[in-house]
Amino acid sequence: MxxxxxxxxxxxxxxKGLRVTRPREMIIETIFESEDHFSAEELQDKVRAVDAGASRATVYRTLSILVESGLLREIDLxxxxTYYDPNFxxxxxHNHLICVDCHRVVEFEDAHMAVLEDCITRRLGFSTASTSIRIEANCEELKQKGVCRKGHR
Ligand SMILES: [Zn+2]
Ligand SMILES: [Zn+2]
Incomplete structure (x- = not known):
């Protein structure tokens, strides 16, 4: 981390007046040691692999603290x-592109998108609070073979 x-x-x-307890610290380490998006269940499994005694309540509580802090974001793929994204x-x-079949997720950033968003938002008389763009797409393998190896698990 x-x-x-x-x-x-x-x-x-x-x-917030919260102590950095050992289980809490371990959960936070587990989250930020990787750039992977994860569900609460997946995090729970990872945490349990390190400490079999880690409670589900602590995992969920830590997740909600991190989301509240803005360090971790909930994303809808x-x-x-609900997936959690440590990369913000x-x-x-950044935004996400996801393969409709194998669900491979690619993160992307493009300055043109920020300009375009700004134009659209202003034209409609709004100002942007937050943006989340998800492109659902066909990966290379799906395009070529009609199916992805990693799909249909
Ligand atoms: Zn992301
Ligand atoms: Zn695919």
Missing amino acids: KPEVREKVEAFLKE GLGV IDHPN
């Missing part, structure tokens, strides 16, 4: 489950 992430998390916990700290304006 990057020192600046640790600092931000600890500052937020302190502000269109899969019917480094890439606050």
